[in-house]
Amino acid sequence: VSVRYARSPWVLWRRVGDRVVVLSRHRPQFTMLEASAPLVWQLLATPKTLDELATAVAASFGTSPPAVRESLAGSLEELLRLGIIGAIDDGVPVASLRGADE
């Protein structure tokens, strides 16, 4: 559980209203973050573990961390797959959440 997640520095992004739009320099397509994803993006300005993210997101939505943990893990995996966030395991960057879990 030492894996920490953070925004990739190699992306361009803007907040537009309640959405965040991200453009990866390595993949010329836009990713639009909506609903709770902009909050996750904001939190990932500094590296965070899944538990830290779950605690912050749950507090924001008035629920418990276990209630958001699973969907949050899925979102992180998707963001990793798109290459717009990165994961660091004990200081070593890993390619994806699945890879990190394994």
Added chain:
Amino acid sequence: MTVLTAPDLLAAVAADGLLGTTHGLPPAPLLDEEFEPLLEQCLSEKLTGALITAIGSGRLAATDLQGHRVSEAHFAAVCHCMELEAALLDVTRVLDEHDIETRVLKGSAAAHLDYADPSDRTFADIDLLVRSDDFDKAVALLLEEGFTRPVPEIRPGFDRRFGKGCTLNSPDGYELDLHRTFVTGPFGLTINLDDLWQLPAPFVLGGQHLMALSRELRLLHACYHAALGDRPPRIAPLRDIARLVLHDDLDEQVVRELAYSWRGDLVVAHAIRSTWETFALADDTALTAWARRYRPDPRQARAYRTYFAESANYAARSWASVRALPTTRQRATFLFALAFPQNGVIGGSALSLRQRMGRAGRGLRAGR
């Protein structure tokens, strides 16, 4: 109830959030037939950020449909800016690999350095400054990268010595303005170009470190762009000017000293006065008080007329530039290039020698 004209409404939207503006916004939603032209103007003036902020804050009333229309238009504008920034990173990387130093001008630099939220400042092209000595090499490198140059150089070496720069079109269809100075003509030639490279302002974009002009130079550039570009001036640079002048950390003395040494006081005073009038700003600073008191220097006034007099054109401004050149040799080279352009082409149009002389004559009269 005061009925706002379309330009007043646009200015009021752009001024929204600026300290001291006395412009007011309509308290009730506009009719759709009033709203659509406003949205169109905001799109063409790159003001969708101001419009969506005014609506989002509740200061400009809008129907749900109007809000949705603005939201979608702004979203598209922001995405386009990000595509331009991705291209900007590619261009600066290519130039950097060949030891060509750059400064990011206007759009992207203003968005990241002068606005709390970069989405608030949209733009339509990329503007980059390179040193005169690097100019030809930079153009050649970008042509190798697949860029095209729609308007050819008047004569080899002309841009590097006398020009503002040139426009290049990327293979993807976006426009890159490569500058060596701020503007064409006499006011561009009296700028001490070494000044432009002092005290850069760094910013990070997509993990890449970029350099922009210092805050004072960004203000001066915005003034030159606003005062010598379109008439009436575009609103986006005026908005940049207002934000920069009202910034607590602006060194107003540096701005005035540089404007004076570049013989550009008229340009700066005019741009600042236009900004304060357009946005109906009530609060004065030392710089705006100076701009209000400024009396035009006759030589600068003569040069200024070549940008806007009825008969002014590229040649007129170029002739006026002769006065700004410091040496006889430079004047001779400049005049030779105008009289005998490469392939008879000036500014993208082929002219006979007689036509060139005719334009030049009209230009001289406009410059007097």
